[in-house]
Amino acid sequence: KEDSIILGIETSCDDTAAAVVRGDGVILSQVVSSQADLLERYGGVDPKMAGEAHSLVIDQVVEQAIQNANLTENSLSAVSVTIGPGLSLCLRVGVRKARSVAGKFGLPIIGIHHMEAHALIARIFERDLHFPFLVLLVSGGHNLIIVARDLGHYIQLGTTIDDAIGEAYDKTARLLGLDLRNGGGPALEQLALEGDAYAIKFSIPMKQYKDCNFSYAGLKTQTKKAIEKMNVNIDNCPISQADSKERKSRADIAASFQRVAVLHLEDRVERAIEWTMDIEPSIKHLVISGGVASNQYVRERLDLIANKKHLQLICPPPSLCTDNGVMVAWTGIEHFCLGRFEPPPPANEPEDYM
Numbered sequence: 001k002e003d004s005i006i007l008g009i010e011t012s013c014d015d016t017a018a019a020v021v022r023g024d025g026v027i028l029s030q031v032v033s034s035q036a037d038l039l040e041r042y043g044g045v046d047p048k049m050a051g052e053a054h055s056l057v058i059d060q061v062v063e064q065a066i067q068n069a070n071l072t073e074n075s076l077s078a079v080s081v082t083i084g085p086g087l088s089l090c091l092r093v094g095v096r097k098a099r100s101v102a103g104k105f106g107l108p109i110i111g112i113h114h115m116e117a118h119a120l121i122a123r124i125f126e127r128d129l130h131f132p133f134l135v136l137l138v139s140g141g142h143n144l145i146i147v148a149r150d151l152g153h154y155i156q157l158g159t160t161i162d163d164a165i166g167e168a169y170d171k172t173a174r175l176l177g178l179d180l181r182n183g184g185g186p187a188l189e190q191l192a193l194e195g196d197a198y199a200i201k202f203s204i205p206m207k208q209y210k211d212c213n214f215s216y217a218g219l220k221t222q223t224k225k226a227i228e229k230m231n232v233n234i235d236n237c238p239i240s241q242a243d244s245k246e247r248k249s250r251a252d253i254a255a256s257f258q259r260v261a262v263l264h265l266e267d268r269v270e271r272a273i274e275w276t277m278d279i280e281p282s283i284k285h286l287v288i289s290g291g292v293a294s295n296q297y298v299r300e301r302l303d304l305i306a307n308k309k310h311l312q313l314i315c316p317p318p319s320l321c322t323d324n325g326v327m328v329a330w331t332g333i334e335h336f337c338l339g340r341f342e343p344p345p346p347a348n349e350p351e352d353y354m
C-alpha cells in the first residue's frame with residue numbers, strides 16, 4: 001500500500017484538478033485550474049461552457065501534475081477519476097483523459113464518487129481517523145450528513161430538500177454586490193467579520209422538523225427581502241464603492257445570514273450525532289468537508305458542537321476542502337489497496353465510447 005502511486009483527476013464541476021499521491025499519504029503534486037472568471041461573468045456554472053473550459057486545460061493540468069511529481073506515467077500504479085455526481089459534460093472530460101492515460105500505460109482505473117472523496121480526504125492526514133465516523137459535507141451543490149461505516153459503506157442521515165449552503169452563500173454574496181473573483185462564500189465570510197450577527201432576525205430553517213435534513217431556499221428569500229429593504233441599487237454600487245454606512249448595513253446582513261445558516265448546520269449535526277450514537281456508539285470523530293468547510297466561522301461553531309458531544313472535529317486544510325485532485329487520488333488509493341479497481345482500458349480507445 002505504502003508505495004503505490006495514483007494519479008487522481010477531478011472535473012465534476014468548475015475546477016479542473018489533478019494530483020499525484022503516494023500510498024503513505026505523501027502528496028507528490030497538486031494542480032487546480034479554476035473557472036472563477038467564467039463563474040463571475042455568467043453568475044453560475046453553465047454546463048456546456050464549463051465542459052469546454054475543462055477540455056481546454058485538461059491535458060495541461062494532468063501533464064503538469066505528472067511532471068511536478070517528478071515521475072513518468074510508467075511509475076504510476078493506477079489512475080482514479082471522479083465519475084459522479086456532477087455535470088455530465090464536465091465529468092466526461094476527466095473520464096476521457098483518465099482512460100486515455102490508463103490505456104496508454106496499461107494502468108488500472110478506479111471510478112470515484114465525488115462525495116466519498118470529500119469525506120475520505122480527512123484520512124490522508126489524520127491517521128487515527130478510523131471507521132466509523134460522522135461526516136458533514138457542505139459545498140455548492142451538496143449538503144449531506146453521512147455515517148461512514150466502512151470504505152464504500154455509507155448511511156445518509158440527511159440531505160438538502162432544496163439548495164445547498166454553498167449555493168446560498170454564493171447567491172447572497174452576489175445580491176450584496178460582493179467581489180466574486182475568489183468565490184462568493186469567502187467574500188461573504190470576510191464581510192461578515194465587520195457586521196453585527198444579531199442585527200437582523202432571520203428565522204432558523206426547519207426548526208419544527210426533528211430530522212437531519214436541510215433547507216436553504218427560505219433563508220435565501222429572507223435575505224433577499226432584507227437586501228431589498230436597504231433600497232440601494234446594488235448593480236450600480238458594488239461593495240468597493242459603498243460608503244461606510246452602506247458597507248456596514250451589508251456587513252450586518254452578511255453576518256446575520258451566516259449566523260443563521262450555520263445555526264441550521266449546528267442543529268442538524270447535533271441531532272445526527274445523537275442518532276449515530278445509537279447505531280455506532282464507538283464513533284469518536286466528526287469530519288467536515290466540502291468548500292464551505294473552509295469557512296473559519298463554520299469550523300469554530302461545529303467544534304463547539306463536537307466538544308459538547310465528546311467528539312473530535314476534523315477539518316481538512318482549506319485547499320483540500322474545496323474540489324481538488326488529491327481527494328480523488330487518495331480515495332483511489334483506499335480502493336486500490338483493497339483490490340477494488342478495473343482492468344486497464346484498451347490503448348487507443350476511441351473517444352466516443354461514452
Ligand code: KG4
Nearest residue numbers: 139140141166185186290291292295322323
Ligand atoms: O466543494 P466545492 O469546491 O465544490 C462543490 O462541490 O460544490 O465547494 C464550493 C462551494 C461554493 O459554494 C463556495 O462559495 C463555497 O464552497 N465556499 C465557501 C467558502 N469557501 C468556499 N462558503 C463559505 N465560506 C467560505 N470560506
Ligand code: ZN
Nearest residue numbers: 139290322323
Ligand atoms: Zn465538491
